[in-house]
Amino acid sequence: MSLDLRIPMGLMFTLVGVILSVFGLATNGSPIYAASLGINANLWWGLVLLVFGLTMFLMGRRSQARLAELGPVPVDKNEVRRGH
Amino acid sequence: MLNLTSVDWLIMLLYFVFVLGIGFALKRYMKTSKDFFQAGRALPAWICGLAFISANLGAQEVIGMGASGAKYGLETAHFYGIGAIPAMIFVGIFMMPFYYGSKARSVPEFLRMRFDEKTRALNACSFAVMTVFSSGISMYAMARLIQALHVFDGLFRLLGWAPEGIFTFSIVLSAVIVLAYIFLGGLTSAIYNEVLQFFLIIAGFLPLVLLGLKNIGGWEGLKASVPMQYMHEWKGVAHASTNPMGIEIIGLGMGLGFVLGSGYWCTDFLVIQTAMASKNMESARKVPLIAAVPKMLFPFLVILPGLLAIGLPTPHTTTVVKTMADGSIIHEVNVVSPQVEQGRGLVPAKINPVTGKAMLDTNGDPLLDYDMATPNMLLHFFPTGILGLGLTALLASFMSGMAGNVTAFNTVFTYDLYQSYIHKNGSDRHYMAVGRWATVGGILLSIGTAYAAINFNNIMDTLQLVFSFVNAPLFATFLLGMFWKRATGHAAFTGLIAGTATAMIHHGLTLPMLAHPGIHGGWITVVHTYHSDMAQNFWTAIWAFSANFVVTVIVSYCTMARPESELVGLVHSLTPKPKRPENELWWQRPETLALAVLVGAIALNIFFY
Numbered sequence A: 001m002s003l004d005l006r007i008p009m010g011l012m013f014t015l016v017g018v019i020l021s022v023f024g025l026a027t028n029g030s031p032i033y034a035a036s037l038g039i040n041a042n043l044w045w046g047l048v049l050l051v052f053g054l055t056m057f058l059m060g061r062r063s064q065a066r067l068a069e070l071g072p073v074p075v076d077k078n079e080v081r082r083g084h
Numbered sequence B: 001m002l003n004l005t006s007v008d009w010l011i012m013l014l015y016f017v018f019v020l021g022i023g024f025a026l027k028r029y030m031k032t033s034k035d036f037f038q039a040g041r042a043l044p045a046w047i048c049g050l051a052f053i054s055a056n057l058g059a060q061e062v063i064g065m066g067a068s069g070a071k072y073g074l075e076t077a078h079f080y081g082i083g084a085i086p087a088m089i090f091v092g093i094f095m096m097p098f099y100y101g102s103k104a105r106s107v108p109e110f111l112r113m114r115f116d117e118k119t120r121a122l123n124a125c126s127f128a129v130m131t132v133f134s135s136g137i138s139m140y141a142m143a144r145l146i147q148a149l150h151v152f153d154g155l156f157r158l159l160g161w162a163p164e165g166i167f168t169f170s171i172v173l174s175a176v177i178v179l180a181y182i183f184l185g186g187l188t189s190a191i192y193n194e195v196l197q198f199f200l201i202i203a204g205f206l207p208l209v210l211l212g213l214k215n216i217g218g219w220e221g222l223k224a225s226v227p228m229q230y231m232h233e234w235k236g237v238a239h240a241s242t243n244p245m246g247i248e249i250i251g252l253g254m255g256l257g258f259v260l261g262s263g264y265w266c267t268d269f270l271v272i273q274t275a276m277a278s279k280n281m282e283s284a285r286k287v288p289l290i291a292a293v294p295k296m297l298f299p300f301l302v303i304l305p306g307l308l309a310i311g312l313p314t315p316h317t318t319t320v321v322k323t324m325a326d327g328s329i330i331h332e333v334n335v336v337s338p339q340v341e342q343g344r345g346l347v348p349a350k351i352n353p354v355t356g357k358a359m360l361d362t363n364g365d366p367l368l369d370y371d372m373a374t375p376n377m378l379l380h381f382f383p384t385g386i387l388g389l390g391l392t393a394l395l396a397s398f399m400s401g402m403a404g405n406v407t408a409f410n411t412v413f414t415y416d417l418y419q420s421y422i423h424k425n426g427s428d429r430h431y432m433a434v435g436r437w438a439t440v441g442g443i444l445l446s447i448g449t450a451y452a453a454i455n456f457n458n459i460m461d462t463l464q465l466v467f468s469f470v471n472a473p474l475f476a477t478f479l480l481g482m483f484w485k486r487a488t489g490h491a492a493f494t495g496l497i498a499g500t501a502t503a504m505i506h507h508g509l510t511l512p513m514l515a516h517p518g519i520h521g522g523w524i525t526v527v528h529t530y531h532s533d534m535a536q537n538f539w540t541a542i543w544a545f546s547a548n549f550v551v552t553v554i555v556s557y558c559t560m561a562r563p564e565s566e567l568v569g570l571v572h573s574l575t576p577k578p579k580r581p582e583n584e585l586w587w588q589r590p591e592t593l594a595l596a597v598l599v600g601a602i603a604l605n606i607f608f609y
Helices: A006-026 A041-070 B006-027 B033-041 B045-056 B059-101 B107-114 B117-148 B153-159 B163-216 B218-225 B249-265 B269-275 B281-297 B304-311 B370-381 B386-422 B428-450 B459-483 B489-509 B533-558 B590-607
Strands: B318-323 B329-334 B510-512 B528-530
Touching: A006 A041, A006 B006, A006 B163, A006 B386, A041 B163, A041 B386, B006 B163, B006 B386, B033 B163, B033 B386, B033 B428, B045 B163, B045 B269, B045 B281, B045 B386, B059 B107, B059 B249, B059 B269, B059 B281, B059 B304, B059 B370, B059 B386, B059 B459, B059 B590, B107 B117, B107 B269, B107 B386, B107 B459, B117 B163, B117 B269, B117 B370, B117 B386, B117 B428, B117 B459, B117 B489, B153 B163, B163 B218, B163 B269, B163 B304, B163 B370, B163 B386, B163 B428, B218 B304, B249 B459, B249 B533, B269 B281, B269 B386, B281 B590, B304 B370, B370 B386, B386 B428, B459 B489, B459 B533, B489 B510, B489 B533, B510 B533, B528 B533
Parallel strands: B510 B528
Antiparallel strands: B318 B329
């Protein structure tokens, strides 16, 4: 499989992290955070997810680049199958 | 009350876009049926490992574990300690060489290789039914949850649609999305989305647990708020009446650990398919072990919200009298619905929709709707924004539960039913097409079962019941098949039938304590009463396993054995040990990982004694 999952997944978490952090910044101090015990959950967790997403994305890109350098993997055409 | 803003919708939409996007991106790699049904047998161990446990993290885990946590306390963690971990170690180290080495394309196909055609047919049919049932349950649970949380109410009001359509809309929406990404990307798509869902669950539930614990006063605060036996995994397990689940240690140990745990983790194609998608034997063996690590830690993510929900104070209707500075007196009344007030903590009571009053058990206490424990926790603690993330995590777990079931179904249908009995020598492209259509059929059947009702107040109980009928006898067959060369096809077949029949009869003859005869058992006549549903399920499993084991052994001796040459690679005593890859260091061996997992699991159990 040539699609490294970390790339789309990292991208998704980065975007979610950005959305939450920006929203958290915009609503800082708003009464909606009474439910989360006064903590700006959006901002903090958004930053955590942003970091996680970026890490995944970069790991995926690096791995993809390394595989591209190595070239295609030979397929074993003589694989013996044990009857159906 | 639920107030979803555009941020929440944006996050949800983003998730759906990525899920479909991954499906589309994978479509061009789907060149052969092996790519479609088996992910090309080319995936790395870590992806398969996370998908392995994630395949199991559907409706039953996230909502059900929360519900069980609220109902039974930490003993629920037994499902991990006793049920899953040893089974996962066993399947990784001892059974994977046969599953992966035989190159079988599905679990029923392995049975055909080891035993005979009719054993395969029996397993394929029962598995197909069970997996579609599970998928339907996921769909139903998701739709019901969406309805109960009023997630789409705002959307429907905006569009001017009748709110009665929300249930159907949810079902159709989830069906279409899952259908789309599996149709396009096959098993790879399902596995990738399962891994995505794994991280989403952590992203959605970790902040919830942190906030909940902070609110209730940390671990000590939690201990003080719930009944003492909820906080112990093992204490009081010697007798049924001293622990919340009402099971004695033999029932717990044998039933859960050995039979049900192994029956699921060692034979259910839903999880095995992710291990069989690995790129080589070493990876395949490590997959269940890798999966065991988050499996040990997940109790904290999914059971704790249930415990916290029960431990938090129950909201009551309050009137606060305030005297204002200008001399006026204000009564501030905070009204809480009777459903919430008669509940416990954040767990509401079940209301009879006809009379509007709380439904009562045989003691006269209100029946609690435990399934709402986790969702209510989300609503209670999460402001808009992160709430969208939490809800997306929930939806993701339901959908990937469905997806795993559907890919298992389409593989078993295409290879074990269609190719075996309907059209033996078609081209590879033909089978790929069949697989895609089987996906459509599977989803339609799931929708059908979703409209069938659920009678238990805890999804876990229902699933355990179904699993115990089908799975518990199954494990005996595999155990004997892989480790006893004398086991024969006729024996396996009769054993399976005997096991399932025994399970049904046992269910018909026994009843849990506070229940009425019917779907809970006792439909033949009540010969024995158990302390709880769970206890009854476990004993059903033990009986089924034993019956299968005994019958298989007896019939094996009465029938002709297969020549040993045919069983090489399928039975332990006739298979050469798997070759170690070159340069493998001692800590890279699967056995080392297994030992580490075992030690970790025992340590956790001691800590929560």
